[in-house]
Structure formats: structure tokens, C-alpha cells
Amino acid sequence: MVNRLGRTSLYVFLAVCGFMTVFPILNILAVSFSSSRAIISGEVSLWPVEFNAQAYVQLIRDGQLLAALKNTVIITAAGTALHMLATTPAAYTLSKKRLRGRAFFTFVVLFSMLFGTGLIPLFLLMKQLQLLDSYWAIWLPGLVSAYNLFVMKSFFEGMPAELEESATIDGATDLSIFFRLTLPLSKPILAAISLFYAVALWNTYSNALYFITDSRLLPVTVKLYQMLQMPIDSLLSGAEGASYIQPEGLKAAAIILTVAPILLVYPFLQKHFVKGVLLGSVKG
Template structure:
């Protein structure tokens, strides 16, 4: 009898499957509930009748949100901020990680120490606000994309991955006359698709969900990302009257939050399946190589 067919092994698989199924159900429940609320009648939500399935099925609230020009302006801002911030973050993180992966680099330990230091210590909220204001970046995209351009965690994962690439490949390319940038662009990056896809996902999700920097540094509503729109909606700052709604539209005050949440998370859910295989592979490679 092989190990895989022993009673203990079969019991472990059954218990493992049950536990993981339970974790999946617990994880999915909040999102399914939000989707059900977004498609339900306002009175059914207030009565507490909505659980996993919509009650009083309606798309009225989706139409209500879609008719709000502020929502789409903030949604467009989120897309722009996320794309620009992710591109800048990937360029800076990749270059920094590639440099740190070279053990012969003079000052390498100091550069790693500088990066790691920022994981535990920061200037604080007020100094950061004074700095951003002093640099004239308030009410600009740069207040969103530059302060968080490098995540030290992502940096260390990429560094570890680059260290696992055989040095002989780069040495052979250097002998053939390829420059440092040529080696990075034509040798290293094509071999790093998994970790790059992982870092893109990490950064994109982080910037997409971020709201506090915009809430802090943006004073004009037409510059807000959709997460600040959602925050204001949840806090009661955005109501039906703010978009010219009549008394009938005010009845969507409860499930309009659910609709906004669904529309906000939808792009991430759409993209994730296409990068999932790279995500798992990249995290594992970055974790075990060194």
C-alpha cells in the first residue's frame, strides 16, 4: 500500500478539503452578500431579508450610480492613477532590485539597509504632508503616485528572484558586448515574467484600493479616485441630493453603497484570473530562492 492510499492519508485529504471549502465559503460570503444587496430592493435590505440571493430583484440602483457624472470622473481618475503609479513603481522597483541583487556592488549593504529602515520608521503624517505641500504636489497626480512608488516588501521579493538567475547568462551576454541595460532588458526581464506579473498585481491592487493619500492631498472633488467617492458615500457626504436626485431616488441610499463597491472591485476581479498562475509562481520563486 502506497503512502497516498493509506487510511490516514485519505482522512487528511478529506479533512483538508472540508477545511479549505469552509475557508472559501467564509471568504466569499461578504462579497456574495454585497452583490445580492446591490441587486435587491431597498425595503428588503432594510428589513434584513437579503442574504445570499437578491430580494426584489432590480437594476435601478446601478442605473442611478451610472447616471452620476462624479462617479465616472472619479472612476477615470482611479484608472489613470493606478496605471501611472504602477508603471512608475515597477520601473523603480525593478531597477533598484536588480542593483541590489549584485553581490559585488560596493555599498550594497548600505542600500539594502536604507530600504529596510523605511519598513520600520517613517517621518510621520505631518512631515509627509508638509513635504508634499512644499514640493507643490497637492492636487496633482504626483501626490498619489510618487510617495509610495517603492514597496520594500516587493523590492526584497524581486531582489531575491533576480539573485536566483544564473550569473553565467549575464556573463555570457556581457562577453558578447551587451551593456548592463541590454542585459536587464533582453536577458533578465524575459526570464522574470512570473515575478513581474506578481509585482504588477500587488502594486495595481494597492493603488486601486488606496484612498487616504487622495483624501489627504486632494481638495478638488473632480480629482478624487473612486475610493474617496465610496468613502464619502459611506460617511454620508455623498447622497442622492448631491447628484440632483428626486425623492424616489433617495430610497437607494442603502444599496447604492453596495453597487459602488461592486463596480469598484469589478476590474480587479476581471484581471486577476489572467495573472493568477504568474502570481502563485512568482511568490513561490521569490520566497524559496536566495
């Protein structure tokens, strides 16, 4: 009886926490599909009132948010590939005990994890390298995440050494072992770290705000911030059509368009995400 009561209380508590987490998203979704009259009168809660999709139509016609979404897709896709190309070989190399200076290089990576670069030196460096107003200013400062590198390094260290030894006896080179043996067996951790990088790049804000001034290159996070802070009429080129739509509805639609892609992709990678993190965090 006590166990059943405790289990029921736990379920109720988790249900309340889940509802509190989902409620803001459902509310914003409902506002984005509601009429201006319903939004002004405060009738919208969890379900659209006087359903219409004019806010989405106006945003699509205007094109600015879609252009920012395209920029974010480019930043995320290319950036994730660059980050993985840099992190994976580095983690694999540091996982080998025969590497000379392994302790020193590991300390250097750990030091960068504990002490970050100041904003002003980083800005001056980007300016000196002529990387301002380019996506490289977003990619290069965090090309290798120390945390992700250590998680992947731990995964590689947990792989059986006998596999590499047998491949070496068969005449395989280090590159052959890495590409033909290690990487095929590392799909869970590769998917997990790729997801880490992709989410971080999709949500990138500070670097884009500091290093990119060209409005044609802005990611969707900065564009969304501008839409939330400034009058809609000053941001949408189709201000004539926007005058018939409640600004809160346009802002809600912009938020949904921003978060929807990553929310749709995450469930398909969730199993790799959980498995990869567990395998990379606990050495077997």
C-alpha cells in the same frame, strides 16, 4: 479510515472558511440587485429579491462614481508603470555583488522598511513641493516599496550568473543585458510585483484623503467612503431619482462597482502572482 476522516474534515473546514469569505460579497451583490421593499423588509440574503438594476442605473446616470473610477484607473495604471520603472532597475542593481557600497544601499532600503515617515512631515513635504491636489502626492511617497524591491532582488540573484557572463563575452553592455536578457526572463516576477503595486494603488485611501481636496481628483475609495458615511441624496446630483431607491441598495451597488474591476483582473494574473512570489522568495 483515519486518513479519509481527516481529509473529509479538512475539506469541510475549508468549505466553511470559503463560504464565510464569499458570503459578504454575495450578500452585497444580492442587495444591489434587489428592490427597495425587499431590502427594507430584510428578505435579501444570497439571492436578489424582486430583481432590478435601478441602483446601478442611478449611479451611472449620476456620473460621480464613474468619474472616481476613471481617476482610480489613471492612478493605478500610471502609478504601476512609475513604480516598476523605479523598482526594477534598483533591484537589479542591488542584486550585483560588484556594486560598490552595495551593503550600505541595501541597509538604507531596509531602514526605510523598518521606520516610516510621520504623517505631518510628509504632508509638509508634499506642500513644500507643491504636490497637493495632484496624483504625484499618491505616487511619490511609495514610489519604491522596500518589500517589493527585496523580492525582486532575490529573484535577480537567483538567475544563473553564466547567462550574464556569456552575454558579456559576446560584447553585450550592461544595458543590453538588462533589457534584452534579464527582463525577458523575469516576466513572472514582473507580473507579480506589478500586481502588488496595482492592488495597492487601486485601494489607495489614506494619501488621497490627506493630500487631495479637489473632488474632481478623488479616487473611488474615498468617494465610496463618502457614500457610505453621508446621505445618498447629498452626494448624488440626481437626488430626485435616488429618492425612489433604498440607500442601502445604492451603497451596495457602489461597493460592487468599486471591487469588480480588480476581482475580474486578478484571476488572469494569479498564476504569475504565485509563481513570481515563490521564485522571488526562495533563492535557487
